[in-house]
Amino acid sequence: MSRQVIRLPAEVNRILYVRNLPYKITSEEMYDIFGKFGAIRQIRKGTHGDKKGTAFVVYEDIYDAKNAFDNLSGFNVAGRYLIVLYYQPQKMQERQDLEFQKKQIEKLREQQRQQQQ
Numbered sequence: 001m002s003r004q005v006i007r008l009p010a011e012v013n014r015i016l017y018v019r020n021l022p023y024k025i026t027s028e029e030m031y032d033i034f035g036k037f038g039a040i041r042q043i044r045k046g047t048h049g050d051k052k053g054t055a056f057v058v059y060e061d062i063y064d065a066k067n068a069f070d071n072l073s074g075f076n077v078a079g080r081y082l083i084v085l086y087y088q089p090q091k092m093q094e095r096q097d098l099e100f101q102k103k104q105i106e107k108l109r110e111q112q113r114q115q116q117q
Helices: 027-038 063-071 088-117
Strands: 015-019 040-045 055-060 083-084
Touching: 015 040, 027 040, 027 055, 027 063, 040 063, 063 083
Parallel strands: none
Antiparallel strands: 015 055, 015 083, 040 055
């Protein structure tokens, strides 16, 4: 069956969001693992705070990204099982907005507490 004939689900795209990576994994090791499934345009590793242990892997071809997703979800790397998701910008933005709103509410509560004292 030709790759062009296969209809992909809407959430499938060329960018994978990977969680639960070992903190000490090198870029070369990531290219070795993810490069087995096709040409990679870019890998961006999280390096600070809650972004540590995460990465974005951008493939040249959407079918290569799907193949990596299918094969690497749950893959064991240095005793850690990878969580591989398709990058969904709208969900990421909603999450950031929610975190921002929570911080704003906490600030307002703190201001209110100070005014009541």
